Amino acid sequence: KAGVTQTPRYLIKTRGQQVTLSCSPISGHRSVSWYQQTPGQGLQFLFEYFSETQRNKGNFPGRFSGRQFSNSRSEMNVSTLELGDSALYLCASSLGTGRITDTQYFGPGTRLTVL
């Protein structure tokens, strides 16, 4: 079974621009979560989508948004980029049962650099 895929793997943008990242979950998984990883803040939860609806949201500004399509693929968008948005963005998929035993499997990440 193919793993979680993320595109693109690397992105360079300038301040003020916007960016869209894509994530394809493992086949059969209906939940997609997004995380931001930075050296200073570590791994932080952005949001989770299940059945095209945002089910959970972390503590990030409204510039960070996402969506999920009917085939469970997900995109996240960051508008008005700031230097501090430079990070590795990780996508994870799971069955989405809602049980806390649900295991998340991660993609390779998208490295975003904001200049």
Added chain:
Amino acid sequence: AQSVTQLGSHVSVSEGALVLLRCNYSSSVPPYLFWYVQYPNQGLQLLLKYTSAATLVKGINGFEAEFKKSETSFHLTKPSAHMSDAAEYFCAVNAGNMLTFGGGTRLMVKP
């Protein structure tokens, strides 16, 4: 809120030595805990998970972890370190469709 704390942001061991990476959790309900590993420029790979079926959990690559409720710990161990184990390791707790991670421990293996 559930949380995990990893003691030691950097751990250095010699090849063939015991690996011990520490993780303590804070939870008022039975936690579901995970260990992930991250190699340079890669995503997170699941090493093992605790879901209350057994207190000693065996994972991939020879790693195992023991859940100790009395110590609120879930430390990761490996009897003999290999150079390929050099990576960053993260302990995490599932707080309902959302993983909360510890700060991570970077493991260095000396030849």
